[in-house]
Amino acid sequence: MTRQANQAAEELYRQIKNEIFDFLLLPGDRFTETELASRYGVSRTPVRAALYRLKHEGYFDVQFRSGWSVKPFDFVRFDELYDLRAILEITAVERLCQINDAPLSALADTWLRPPALRENDAKTVAQLDEDFHCMLVEAAGNREMTRVNSEVTEKIRVLRRFGFLTQERIDTTYEEHAKLLKLIQTHRWPEASILLRAHIVHNKMEARKITIHMLHEARESSLSAADESRDHAGASTGPRTTIPAAREVAGRRKRAASV
Amino acid sequence: MTRQANQAAEELYRQIKNEIFDFLLLPGDRFTETELASRYGVSRTPVRAALYRLKHEGYFDVQFRSGWSVKPFDFVRFDELYDLRAILEITAVERLCQINDAPLSALADTWLRPPALRENDAKTVAQLDEDFHCMLVEAAGNREMTRVNSEVTEKIRVLRRFGFLTQERIDTTYEEHAKLLKLIQTHRWPEASILLRAHIVHNKMEARKITIHMLHEARESSLSAADESRDHAGASTGPRTTIPAAREVAGRRKRAASV
DNA sequence: GGATATAATCTTGGATACAAGAACGTGTCC
DNA sequence: GGACACGTTCTTGTATCCAAGATTATATCC
Structure with missing residues (x-):
């Protein structure tokens, strides 16, 4: 060794x-x-x-x-990172929509399970969410795209990690991910694209809101x-x-x- | 200081x-x-x-x-880098097509000039070509996109640098860049996208062909x-x-x- | 010659030494 | 108190030192 x-x-x-x-x-x-x-x-x-x-x-x-x-923190930069992420993921989804055997069974196992079996811990869901979005890009098969997407994902992790603190956010995430997977499997490209962009923007706003709050707290005590x-x-x-x-x-x- | x-x-x-x-x-x-x-x-x-x-x-x-x-050299990786570059540049062009005052006058000065005033030196044109594609992305306004595109551009420079060794390649580059700028200014998005992708793929094939030859030469003597x-x-x-x-x-x- | 054991040399990764100057604290003056 | 001068301490960037082991060269045996 x-x-x-x-x-x-x-x-x-x-x-x-x-x-x-x-x-x-x-x-x-x-x-x-x-x-x-x-x-x-x-x-x-x-x-x-x-x-x-x-x-x-x-x-x-x-x-x-x-x-x-x-x-x-530079929230303009975070916006740009989220935007870049959206470009990469939407492109990946566009490509996944065009093939018949997209390798997404692992994702389906996690996100299409019945509500009773869903994860509820914020930290766990945050990790699963990262994995979901990264594996979506990975499934498209371009390793450079995957690498850049992973780097971008890490850079916004500090915000994103706070996007799953309420049950409502977790439920929404499960629903939107499930919906997206189904759209990909049925090759419904335009709807998938629109859903994914809305999903990313929504999460961005949520994460930013909570991050500012958390930062304030961390400063105080x-x-x-x-x-x-x-x-x-x-x-x-x-x-x-x-x-x-x-x-x-x-x-x-x-x-x-x-x- | x-x-x-x-x-x-x-x-x-x-x-x-x-x-x-x-x-x-x-x-x-x-x-x-x-x-x-x-x-x-x-x-x-x-x-x-x-x-x-x-x-x-x-x-x-x-x-x-x-x-x-x-x-x-890993030509699969180069393919992936070219593909990533295409994604970023096409997205940038899509966005530039949708605005009225795209900041492209510097590019127009260089690429829309009469044939008599064109550059002919391979090294100079290679640099101008890099600048053209990078500034196109830069004009779209997302700095993270610009940064990633610049990194990708550097990584394929070792191939791309050989794409302008013939007058025919230089002329084609001038014509295609000029055409693309006009399409952007007239908001003709689908044509611009198709032209740009063809342009990138064409250059990739050309550069790869010549690079293999050059590598062989460098090995010999x-x-x-x-x-x-x-x-x-x-x-x-x-x-x-x-x-x-x-x-x-x-x-x-x-x-x-x-x- | 060819294979093998052994000693000498190289190579990286990390620790340490040192130089130039930035940041800081203190004393002084008003 | 506030500004300024001055000396101390701290900090980075680079050079050098050292350990562990990988690589190469050499000697030996057949």
Whole structure:
């Protein structure tokens, strides 16, 4: 068994990204490489590799000799990401509508089941929803399209994760996904397209609304809010050694007053 | 004037990427961090930053304790990239067709000029062609779409650069671009879409054909072919200090027999 | 010559050292 | 209190060091 290349850096990349998704690192937060290095018990080298990767993906900024910061929320950018996602998914659905044996049985198993068997946990449904939309694109067969769609999906995860906090949103999601699958299977392209775009826009508005609220909460009571969101999402299961209250991160620096 | 962050690494990133575009680094070539570091007169640290960035963008592979290699050409992947590009550009054109004041005057200046004033140099036309297609997407106004399209454009540049070696290809490009601009200005969406897709597919086939030929040539006579393509494209104008014949790169390693 | 065991050399990943200068705190002056 | 000067601390970017093991070269045996 040959060791994976850049193991520590890869692991850090995932963990730090999860800190953003879990609102442990809030938009505008400032931090240093040394802080992360000591939190994770490694040297600055792999931390820098992970941070630079995340910077190139648009999550962080770095100021020369002055530290790092989490990019502030930019809802115009989120709109553009949602729009790009819609373009890719609608194109995928258009193509799936034109073939007879679209490989969607796994999705059908999850989304066409009777209401009694549906999932109800917000976190679970959020993950299922991501999988649904990504697998739709994947089924269209273009791996580059799939890759870009997955990246876009991750970038809006921080919003999207809050789209399933009410039973009404979960029910709507199940109904719309089921409807979409049926339209694809019966090759009803125009209706499928219209439904999917409405579905995406609807979710976007909902997620944005709740995100602004959550962000406000996290700002108000830093520690408790962070713990709550951590409990709630629970994404980081890795062997984190000593990560004392990540909200302490800002240290003497002031957090920028960004949305 | 505050210094740019990661200056050496950023510059290396551009230069090494250009080595790929210029066929100085051929698909399958193997090399080490130390080689590049001494070629560019820096330490391994910024080289590693640049290489890892390029690796994440899909240009390189790295084997733990065993060196780096240029990803072999994968024409299926190129097809998928061309297809993704077509999706983005056609969507952009669809949207441009629906507005009255599409900001395309700069493009019109370049592509609607009388034949006597046209560019004829292959390298220049290749750059103009890239600009045309990227600005078309940019004009649609979605920055994320623009960003992805630019990345995709770079990834197929290594093929596309050979699409303008004959006068016939240059003339066809001028005619089709002019036609497309007129269709957009007159809001003739279906025709514009069909023309653009045909244009992209046509260019793809042409570029692929020539690329296979060029690759073969570069393999046969390493040094001269490299120098010629360097002269021809001349992309790297930076302050390269001591870069002796980059084709020596492989050293004792064997180059994989990849397309 | 050809195969095999063994030693020398290379290579990456991560830790550490260092330089230039940005941010910060403190003391001083008014 | 407020502004400014100055010295300390902190931070990033790059170079260098080191460990583990992959690769190559060499010696040995048949």
